[in-house]
Amino acid sequence: MVFDYDLFVIGGGSGGVRAARIAAGEHGARVGLAEEDRMGGTCVIRGCVPKKLMVFASGYRAQMDDARVYGWDVAEKGFDWSTFRPRLDAELDRLEAAYRRGLENAGVTVHDARAVLEDAHTVRLSTGETFRARHILIATGGRPFLPPIAEEAGAMTSNDVFKLDALPKSILVVGGGFIACEFACILNGLGVEVTQYYRGAQILRGFDDEARGHVAELIREGGVNLHVGTDVLEMKPVDGGTWVKSTDGREKVYEKVLFATGRVPNTEGLGLEELGVELGRRGEIVVDEWSQTAVPSVYAVGDVTDRVNLTPVAIREGHAFADTVFGSKPTKAEHDLVASAVFTQPELGSVGMTEEEARDERPIEVYSTSFRPMQTLFAGRPDRVMMKLIVCAETRKVLGCHIVAPQAGEMIQLAAVAIRMGATKEDFDRTVAVHPTMAEELVTMRKPVRTA
Incomplete structure (x- = not known):
């Protein structure tokens, strides 16, 4: 059987890019990669990197208050989103270009197109091209989940925050995970009036109880109007924003509403189930300890597998895959004792x-x-x-x-x-x-x- 590539990667995020670079640059494989959106994936374009830059920006208000106490004569005119946003966009453009250069320098052929599987060794691009590959790696990541009530009312997801033309005067953040809590703190630090609803008893489920309680207290003290045991009951667009009624009977109009109530794997429409690739309850690709699916030629890494959904883990999984399949160095990515940080304030x-x-x-x-x-x-x-x-x-x-x-x-x-x-x-x-x-x-x- 003649193959166009030794490896074809679907997805240009952190895990897919690392796998492609190592397979091609270090192990000499012929590698193609398809990305339908921007190179860099969630982390670089709409996740870790832009979020952390916004964390930095949001912290300066408190630092300027402290500076005055320390003897500095500081004049504060407020935060200017129109100054920050273009610089943020420029930095993301720079990083995306760096990702592309890294792939090109490693010898990877990049296809700016959507790819789906036709069979165990064939991918079809949205351009109409088809390629045969000895191995196929799915690294399509995840996306924010938006429930019907929020979608119908025009609520935002975390992806939309970075595209705002201007900061709202008020916002309701719905959710209690790290994404919801981080954006609540970021927007609060930038001067937005922030309310946060979480239906559970305490935010940051899965973290140490004492630690999450400590964070919740400090978030409230910092100015976020945090309500736990509270969810959205009704919402609809109105003049001036979105009217929201909560489960505790509270009614208010917010200029914007941000839902951060979870993410789902990007597996829809890839042709996986028809091929025999097993999907889990949430749509995640089921893989073994080597990141291999039920179809021997098809592998998957990163958030699309819903194991440990963190960028450094996806990178480790992609590297381990490349070393195992192309480098004659069988390597398993370790998923225990993975450190994490929630960039709240x-x-x-x-x-x-x-x-x-x-x-x-x-x-x-x-x-x-x-x-x-x-x-x-x-x-x-x-x-x-x-x-x-x-x-x-x-x-x-x-x-x-x-x-x-x-x-x-x-x-x-x-x-x-x-x-x-x-x-x-x-x-x-x-x-x-x-x-x-x-x-x-x-x-x-x-x-x-x-x-x-």
Whole structure:
């Protein structure tokens, strides 16, 4: 059988691009890649990167208030979206071009088209072209889910935030996951009046209970009108925005409504089920530990598999796939002890087990502290940092670390290295503190606050 490519990748996001580059650039495979939208996928174009730049922008208001206390003569005229937005667009254009150059330099042939599967070795492009490939990799990622009530009323998703012509005066954010909480904090920091509804009992489900409660309190103190146990009952477009009635009877008109109530895998219309590729309940592609589907020539990586939906995980999965299939280096992507950060204000960094998970499995000790950090204490702000370690009472290994603090994402990355290496509580205790820092509290907590 004659093949046009050794590998054809469908999807130009982080996972697909890494797989294509490694397969072609390091292992010499003939690789084609099709992307129907912009190169870079969710992370680069409508996710991690533009969101983090907006996080930076939104933090300057508080920093300018602090600067005055520290003796700086600061004149604040407010945030100008019309200045920020073009620079954001330009940065995304730069990154997309860099992704394309990386693929071209590795020898990957890029097709700016939608691709679907015709059979186990054939892809058909929206241009009408067909190509045969020895292996096919699906890396089409996910997209925001918009329920019918929101779609009918013209609600926004996270994708739309970056395309706004102007910031609204008021917004309702619906959802309690990391995307909803991050955008609530971002828009609040940029001067928008933000209300947030979440139908569950507490935001950030899946994170440590104590940590998520700490974040919720600080979000409220920061100005977000957060309501848990609350959902949208009715909504409709009206003059001046969208009228919303909540399950607790509250009625209000918001200039914009943003739904961030989950994401779904991009598998519709790819021809997967007809081919025999198994899909899960949410439409995710079911794969084994090697990212291989039920059809031997078809693989999948990233959010489309709904395993651990984080960009660095997709990159690891794509790299492992390329090394396994084309590099004669069988490699499995590891999905345990994956650190994560929620870029709220303040941030939440987490790695390993939560207190709730750990205490159901084994005897544990919990070390926890909360304090006002030096920088904002001096400025008179009521901010509070939280540091928490979960320790196995028998092996003394640190099972989990949870940090709520400015720059928690930076700190949790380093803590993750120690925990991945199997560090014990005594290893933390023997580490000399860097003073004065917030992170020193991780190595100065001597007595457990509770056991379980």
